[in-house]
Amino acid sequence: MGIMTEKEITCTMCGYKYKPSGLHSCQSCPINHDCSLICCPNCGFQSVDIEKTKFTKFISSLWGTKIRENKKNEERL
Amino acid sequence: MHCHATTQTTFLNSEGSIALVGHPNVGKSVIFQQLTGQHATVSNYPGTTVEVIRGVSRALSRTVVVDTPGVITLPPVSEDEMVTAQVLLKEPLKAIVQVGDAKNLRRTLLLTVQLAELERPLVLALNMEDEAIQRGVSVNYALLAEHLTLPVIPTTAIRGQGIDKLTEAIISLSHPHFRMNYPADIEGFLAEFSTRTTKTPISPRSLGLAWLSGDSSVNTWLLENVSSDIFQQLISLKDDLQLKNIEQLSSIIQRVRLEVVETITRLTMVQGKTASNTFTHKLSQLTTHPLWGLLILAFVLYGIYWFVGVFGAGILVDFLEEDFFDGILNPWITGLVEGTIPIPLISDFLVGEYGLWTMGMTYALALILPIVTVFFLAFGVLEDSGYLPRLAALSNRFFRMLGLNGKAVLPMVLGLGCVTMATLTARILESKRERLVVTLLLALAIPCSAQLGVVLGLLAGISFGATLIWSGVVFLVLLVVGWLAAKLIPGERSPFMVELPPLRLPVLSNVVIKTLARLEWYLKEVVPLFLIGTAVMFILDRVGILGGIIQAGEPLVVGWLGLPAETSAVFIMGFLRRDFGAAGLFLMASQGMLTPLQLVVAMVTITLFIPCIASVFVIAKERSKRTAAAIVMVIFPLALLVGGILNRVLLLLGWGS
Numbered sequence: 001m002g003i004m005t006e007k008e009i010t011c012t013m014c015g016y017k018y019k020p021s022g023l024h025s026c027q028s029c030p031i032n033h034d035c036s037l038i039c040c041p042n043c044g045f046q047s048v049d050i051e052k053t054k055f056t057k058f059i060s061s062l063w064g065t066k067i068r069e070n071k072k073n074e075e076r077l
Numbered sequence: 078m079h080c081h082a083t084t085q086t087t088f089l090n091s092e093g094s095i096a097l098v099g100h101p102n103v104g105k106s107v108i109f110q111q112l113t114g115q116h117a118t119v120s121n122y123p124g125t126t127v128e129v130i131r132g133v134s135r136a137l138s139r140t141v142v143v144d145t146p147g148v149i150t151l152p153p154v155s156e157d158e159m160v161t162a163q164v165l166l167k168e169p170l171k172a173i174v175q176v177g178d179a180k181n182l183r184r185t186l187l188l189t190v191q192l193a194e195l196e197r198p199l200v201l202a203l204n205m206e207d208e209a210i211q212r213g214v215s216v217n218y219a220l221l222a223e224h225l226t227l228p229v230i231p232t233t234a235i236r237g238q239g240i241d242k243l244t245e246a247i248i249s250l251s252h253p254h255f256r257m258n259y260p261a262d263i264e265g266f267l268a269e270f271s272t273r274t275t276k277t278p279i280s281p282r283s284l285g286l287a288w289l290s291g292d293s294s295v296n297t298w299l300l301e302n303v304s305s306d307i308f309q310q311l312i313s314l315k316d317d318l319q320l321k322n323i324e325q326l327s328s329i330i331q332r333v334r335l336e337v338v339e340t341i342t343r344l345t346m347v348q349g350k351t352a353s354n355t356f357t358h359k360l361s362q363l364t365t366h367p368l369w370g371l372l373i374l375a376f377v378l379y380g381i382y383w384f385v386g387v388f389g390a391g392i393l394v395d396f397l398e399e400d401f402f403d404g405i406l407n408p409w410i411t412g413l414v415e416g417t418i419p420i421p422l423i424s425d426f427l428v429g430e431y432g433l434w435t436m437g438m439t440y441a442l443a444l445i446l447p448i449v450t451v452f453f454l455a456f457g458v459l460e461d462s463g464y465l466p467r468l469a470a471l472s473n474r475f476f477r478m479l480g481l482n483g484k485a486v487l488p489m490v491l492g493l494g495c496v497t498m499a500t501l502t503a504r505i506l507e508s509k510r511e512r513l514v515v516t517l518l519l520a521l522a523i524p525c526s527a528q529l530g531v532v533l534g535l536l537a538g539i540s541f542g543a544t545l546i547w548s549g550v551v552f553l554v555l556l557v558v559g560w561l562a563a564k565l566i567p568g569e570r571s572p573f574m575v576e577l578p579p580l581r582l583p584v585l586s587n588v589v590i591k592t593l594a595r596l597e598w599y600l601k602e603v604v605p606l607f608l609i610g611t612a613v614m615f616i617l618d619r620v621g622i623l624g625g626i627i628q629a630g631e632p633l634v635v636g637w638l639g640l641p642a643e644t645s646a647v648f649i650m651g652f653l654r655r656d657f658g659a660a661g662l663f664l665m666a667s668q669g670m671l672t673p674l675q676l677v678v679a680m681v682t683i684t685l686f687i688p689c690i691a692s693v694f695v696i697a698k699e700r701s702k703r704t705a706a707a708i709v710m711v712i713f714p715l716a717l718l719v720g721g722i723l724n725r726v727l728l729l730l731g732w733g734s
Contacts, residue, residue: 036594037495046460046495048594056593 009047011040020049093169094141095134095247098161098192099176100184101147104204107234108176109144112136112244129160136244140171151191152292152327162294165195166278172198172247179209179216179231182346186338189225193255196280199227200246206231206239214348221345227253257337259330263289266318273307274299289315290327361580364467367474374471377464381455382544385530386537389451390663394534398443398667410434422619431618437611440660441604445531449599449656452530453592456493460591461583465490475556488515492523497691499523500699513704514562516696520688521712522555524655527599531659532680535666539673546727550681554719603654606690610653614646623649637721638682639728640675641665647679654689674727682720687712 009018020038036052050057095112097105113132130144145164146157153162165173175192177185182203189201203209203216222229228246232239258264270285277284278298288295288311299308319326363369411428418424428435459465469490476489492499496519503512503519524532536544617623623646630645638644643665651658662679665671671679687693687709697705 037598039501048591050590050594053594053597055597056590059593060590 009038009049011047020051093171094131094143095137096143096145096164096168096170096173097176098145098165098173098188099147100149100178100188103147103176103178103185104232104234105144105147105176106130108174108202108204108232108240108243109142111234111237111240113142129164137247143168148188151188152287152290153294159294162292165192166294166298170197172200172250174200174202174243174247176202176204176234179203179206180212180214182214182216183338183342186225186341187334190255190257190334190337191283193225193227193253194257194280194283194286196252196283198247198250199253200243200251201225201227201229202232202234202239202243203229204232204234207233207236214346217345221341224255224341224345225253226255227251257333259286259333262318262321263326263329266314269314270311273311274303276302286330289318290330357580361467364464364580365470367471370467370471374468377459378548379541381452382533382537382541384455385448385452385533386544389448389530390534390537393447393451394444394663397447398439402439402443407435407439426612426615429615431611431615433608433611433615436614437608438604440611440657440664441600441607444660444663445527445603445656446596446599448530448534449527450592450596452526452533453595454588456526457588457591457595458583461581461587463580467580476559489518489523492519493526493529496520496523496525496688497695500692500695503699510563513700514559516700516704517562517708517711518555518559520692520696520708521558521685521715522551524551524684525689526595527603528654528656528659528684531656531663532684535659535663535676536680538666539676543673543677546677546723546732547680547684550719550723551684554685554715558715602691603656606654607657610650610657613653614650617649633717637717637724638678639721639724640679641670643670644679648683648686651683651686655683655686658683658686674724674732677727678720678724681723682716685712685716685719687716 009020011018018040036049036056037046038049039046048056050060097109099105109130109132112134114135118131129146132142132144133139134142143164145161148158148161151158151162153159164170173192173195175185175189177189179185185201185203189199192199201221203218209216216231218229218231228249228251230239230243230246232243234240259267266289267282267285270288271281274281274284284295284298288299299311303311315326322329364373407428414428414434415424418427425432427433430436459468472490488499488503499519500516503515532547533544536547614623617626626649627642627645630648631642634640634645634648635642644662647658647661647665649658650661659680662671662676662683666676693705693709696708
């Protein structure tokens with residue numbers, strides 16, 4: 001049985017991993033439908049839910065890069 | 078061997094499962110997989126949407142292992158934490174395994190001492206030992222085990238290191254006899270509590286402590302398991318205890334635990350220096366230092382002022398607004414519209430004084446877009462460098478003066494990104510009082526990134542002194558209102574505990590992608606609001622109400638604030654979004670209609686104005702409609718009051734008139 005199916009986001013501030021669909025606060029936000037910025041439920045830090053963007057996703061795919069994961073940050077220290 | 082066989086038998090004879098408990102992202106799931114193999118069942122915990130993973134461990138004589146959701150704080154606040162608390166409180170458990178981060182011993186131990194108080198068999202697996210060593214963290218595990226009176230096993234679960242020893246330690250079913258001494262009156266209460274409660278799922282002492290700390294699940298357990306007489310007795314004992322203490326009981330308990338954790342950490346951990354972290358470590362310490370931290374903050378602010386104000390609002394806006402829009406695009410579009418649409422009403426609606434293109438789109442694209450673009454870039458650099466949590470730690474000293482501390486600081490700093498989202502983030506605060514005070518302060522004095530960009534851009538056109546006056550006044554209002562609100566709204570304060578991520582060089586791709594995402598949001602959310610606002614202004618103008626409003630607002634706007642009468646129209650725009658109003662001021666200033674003094678007064682007033690419509694909706698939804706109405710009723714007159722006072726003070730000082 002698969003444990004995780006939805007892609008997790010790693011907060012670049014605190015390293016907390018979470019699923020965007022589980023964010024109750026975003027579901028309450030009146031501008032949620034147009035907003036691709038999500039808040040970490042641990043520290044509140046904003047990240048980009050790249051799946052919810054169109055233009056940014058397109059540019060990102062051209063660039064061939066992704067939002068860095070926390071592990072990568074630590075490696076660079 | 079004989080001893081091992083005995084413990085194995087005891088383990089086999091005991092009933093229940095093994096619960097893996099720990100902070101988020103400490104490697105619980107990896108340890109779970111190491112103990113149980115690949116097979117796991119995932120199901121929602123009864124009555125919740127939170128997933129709990131269970132698996133069977135062969136190494137532990139086919140005992141069920143439960144991987145609980147990560148806990149950030151106990152008593153629980155989030156639904157995830159509630160589930161973990163329920164597992165600890167209600168499920169039959171053979172033993173608890175706390176998985177902790179060896180790099181972050183303080184945070185780990187704060188949970189350990191609470192789990193040890195449950196008086197159930199407990200093992201501490203200090204995971205990510207390899208990373209701790211890399212960072213120069215050295216833990217004396219034997220001494221730590223001695224202080225905590227429980228097995229402490231260093232593990233690097235991802236490589237399977239330490240798992241065998243962990244399994245042995247679990248089988249030993251070692252009961253900790255660790256005890257913290259609380260103040261005498263709390264100890265007295267705990268003794269009374271223990272005599273009145275029987276068949277408690279965890280030790281009566283820890284149940285009593287959890288209840289004093291405000292754990293609602295204990296309240297439910299008491300209601301279900303003790304008679305109403307005893308419950309009333311316990312309530313009155315608790316109330317008496319609180320009356321004897323000025324400080325909240327939960328804060329006293331937490332303080333004792335923090336002191337114990339600090340002592341144990343100091344005795345058992347040594348933070349060495351490695352070549353890679355010496356510089357960043359030093360810089361990191363300086364950013365939160367009371368003096369150096371402020372100097373670094375001043376340097377950061379000056380950098381933003383220069384980049385956003387001088388470069389963004391000066392060079393970029395000059396080019397886009399004056400040269401391109403006013404010089405080329407707008408005359409061409411106006412000519413085209415007027416030439417093709419013969420009806421003046423419609424052409425005015427598109428390209429007139431309050432035209433959708435000449436006002437709405439020009440404000441959005443030529444004035445604000447370049448400013449917010451450079452501000453989003455600057456903000457992205459700060460975010461990606463890990464500076465913002467350090468700003469939160471530094472600000473904590475000032476916010477503590479307001480009676481605010483702990484996680485309350487984070488939404489305030491994050492409000493600089495988006496006030497609407499920060500208002501939602503206020504949910505992470507534990508006390509109702511903090512949620513309310515933070516919501517008020519966010520609505521009043523925290524400009525969001527778009528507003529901040531426009532304000533900084535506009536003020537940069539005058540001088541750095543104007544920026545300092547604006548920021549000084551807004552910060553002062555924040556302090557005074559926050560202090561007053563904290564005094565007037567009763568409630569408890571939660572302690573400050575933030576994990577600082579490493580300070581690092583920002584990655585260009587991250588900053589650019591985040592800036593693009595923010596700009597996409599800006600164009601989708603803000604531009605339509607600008608167009609709606611422009612349409613409202615057009616209608617008000619056409620039906621003759623706008624003139625009436627400007628006239629009616631004269632005593633306040635001209636008499637009290639000392640601004641030109643036309644500024645009333647800008648304030649109406651500010652009702653929709655503060656940056657829309659600020660853009661109007663920008664244009665008035667560029668047309669020479671405002672003196673530096675008037676501009677600073679107008680900027681302070683509009684910054685303190687009611688937040689954007691989305692924020693008001695969120696406040697109504699999160700707190701209540703009454704709270705939202707009350708906040709607006711406080712903010713609106715307060716913004717005008719502060720603006721008027723500033724006008725008089727600056728006039729007296731002879732500044733910028």
